[in-house]
Each structure stands twice: as C-alpha cells, then as structure tokens.
Amino acid sequence: MPQASETKFPQHGSFGKEPSITEKDDCIHIKRSPSSPQGAPKKRSAFEDLTNAKKGQDLVSKKKGGKAVGKKTQKSTAGQETSKNNENNLKSARPKVSQEQQDNAVVQNKPKEPRPLEEKSDDVDESTDIKERKLPVYDDVDEENLSDPFLNAVYANDIFSYMKEREEKFVLKGYMQKQPDLNIEMRAILVDWMVEVQENFELNHETLYLAVKLVDHYLAITVCMRETLQLLGSTAILIAAKFDERCPPCVDDFLYICDDAYQREELLSMEVNILRTLKFDINIPVAYRFLRRYAKCARANLETLTLARYICELTLQEYEFIWESASKLAASCLLLALKMKELGGWTPTLEHYTGYPVTDLHSLVRRLNLLLYSKPDEKLKAVRYKYAHKVFFEVAKIPPMDVLKLEEQLKLDT
Known part of the structure; x- marks a missing residue:
C-alpha cells in the first residue's frame, strides 16, 4: 500500500490546461475542457439568481367592467331644490368665521404624523445619552428586493435563521483517530x-x-x-x-x-x-451559502467577496477547521477580507444578520490570517492556483495582514 506521502489521485481530462475566462452573476469559474471519451458533460455555468423578472409589472390586471363605482341615483329635481334651500338657510344662520380661524382649526384637528426614531422628542432632555434613545441600528437589506418574487426576500431572513438552527445537528468532532x-x-x-x-x-x-x-x-x-x-x-x-x-x-x-x-x-x-x-x-448548512448572504448584508463588492471565498475555500483542506460552524466561519472570513481590503470593520447590520458580535470572531480571524501566512504545500495547489488567476482578481496573491496591525484593527472594533 502506498504511504501517506505517496497518496495521489489521477488528474485526467484537462486539469492541466490553461483556463479560459467566464463570469456569471457573482460566481466566477475557471473553465476547463473535459476530454472524457464518452463525450463528457456540457459546460455549465454556476447557478445564478433568477433576476430577469420585469419589475414593476402589474401582477393583477384591473377590472374594467363589472359594477360601476359611480354616484348614487340622483334625487328628483324637487328634492334637490329643497336641499339647496335648507343649506342656504343653515349658512345664513351660522356666524361668520374668519379665514385665519379656519386655518387654525385645520391645524389643530390635523392628525399627528408618526415621529421618526432618530428625531428628538420634546419630552427628551438634550443631555440624555444618545445610546438611551431608540435609533435604527441596522439596514434592512431585503427591503429593496421585495418587488422581485424570484429573490424570496420576504423569507430570506427566516431561511438563514433555520439554517443556523440546523448547524447544531451537524457538529463535527475529531474523527481521524478512529x-x-x-x-x-x-x-x-x-x-x-x-x-x-x-x-x-x-x-x-x-x-x-x-x-x-x-x-x-x-x-x-x-x-x-x-x-x-x-x-x-x-x-x-x-x-x-x-x-x-x-x-x-x-x-x-x-x-x-x-x-x-x-x-x-x-x-x-x-x-x-x-x-x-x-x-x-x-x-x-455550508459556509459558502452564509458567506454570500453576509457579503450582501455588508454590501461588499465582488473582489472583496472573492477574497473571502478564497480564505473560506482554503479551510476545506484544513482538518482543524472541520468543527467550526459554517455561519461563524463565513462571518470570520468576511471580516478578515474587509480588514485586508481596509473597508472598515463589523457593522451593526452585520452583527444583526449574522448573530455574532465582533468579539466572538476574533480568535477565528487570527487563525485564518495565520493560515494565509503558512507556506503552501507542494501537493495542495488547486485552491491557490485557482484564485491566483485574473478571473478571480488574483486574490491569492494578496499578502496577509501583519499580525500586529490585525490586532490593532480588532481592538478598534471592540
């Protein structure tokens, strides 16, 4: 039997050919031409969101026929004349009110509009600490997609909450000793x-x-x-x-x-x-699904998301990351990518949608940064070679953060 160092898997097909560039949605792949003697499957682009629905299209057409919504049947001419005479008598009996008094009455009877949360109430003292006021602490990232039925924005938050609950059922522990x-x-x-x-x-x-x-x-x-x-x-x-x-x-x-x-x-x-x-x-639940969701909440661009994907994909080969929950791993990869690109830190919006305070991610972020520092194994080149290509913005060539600088950045988020 071959020894551990001799364990190899055949690399047939065209694994070694130069990749061509293709880009679909926010998923980027390196195309390689399969050379299976059976013909091999057709090239398929990655699954993309169905967002080609015509926005603004009326889903329910308005009924033009049916019951008329007109005025009620008019009264007889004699009845109309009688009512007009009664109105004239009432007007002459009422005291005259000036235009200014009428305007004041309208203002007083006008219903009060709801006050935005960020506005200061009259009964709040100016010396009150701003933390004690009710302020909007996160952005609703799904609100802008409610008009598109294919994005299921109404259920997005519930879906990922359910996925986080399922994580507890799939907790892995060390098994190699078995x-x-x-x-x-x-x-x-x-x-x-x-x-x-x-x-x-x-x-x-x-x-x-x-x-x-x-x-x-x-x-x-x-x-x-x-x-x-x-x-x-x-x-x-x-x-x-x-x-x-x-x-x-x-x-x-x-x-x-x-x-x-x-x-x-x-x-x-x-x-x-x-x-x-x-x-x-x-x-x-897998980390990649959480990562796409969290990157959307952070409104990260494609290059930053690709850097976070690269970090996350490197962990697949590392045995010591198997017991990390998918959602926490995705959040930590995104935080490290934001730090490496100098795009700020953990926002209230990210804390709300991920459910992780920034202090819960510090330890894992440090380990991920050390993983980028580690010398790549000669036998494990697939991930680094893949993300070193220009279709992936060559994110594998981005140097990891200095350890001391990372510590300073993490302290600022605390």
Missing part, C-alpha cells in the same frame, strides 16, 4: 482533488462544500480504507451535484475522472452506503 488506515494528509489531498473536479465540471461552489461535508460526516461514523478514499470523494460529489445542480454529471463521468479504478456497481453501492449512513439527511 481511522486506522487514513491520516490528515490523505484527507487534504482528497479535498485538493475534489476542487479540481469541481472546476473541471464547472459545478457550483455549494456542491464542492457540501461534498466535503459529506465526506467528513461519513468518515466520522464509518471506517474507510485508503484504497476506497477516492471512491468516497467522487461519490460524495455525485450526491452533492444531484442535490444542488440543475444538470449534474453522469456516473460515467465520475468513473472516468477516477481513471476507471472503480466499477460502476462500486460507485452506486458507495452512494447507497453514504445515504444510509447519513440517514438521507444531506441538507447540511
């Missing part, structure tokens, strides 16, 4: 290979993150031998693609990228085994 034939280095090599597979098939980033989660949760329960580790990784990508992709790759594609080391029956058997082991509950 694997007699595996080690941390083998896992890192597997994840590096899975990143290349995601690029080759142009899968969603969410598919990659979910596949890594499936591998970790399976290994936390079941003992796996090193000769079936690549089979586990490729099958996990297949399951994640079925869960998240509109058009997932076929089974033959995964057999091809494994260099036909496994039979079709083995891959299908592993698929059933993974699903049964995880009790078919594979809707595992």
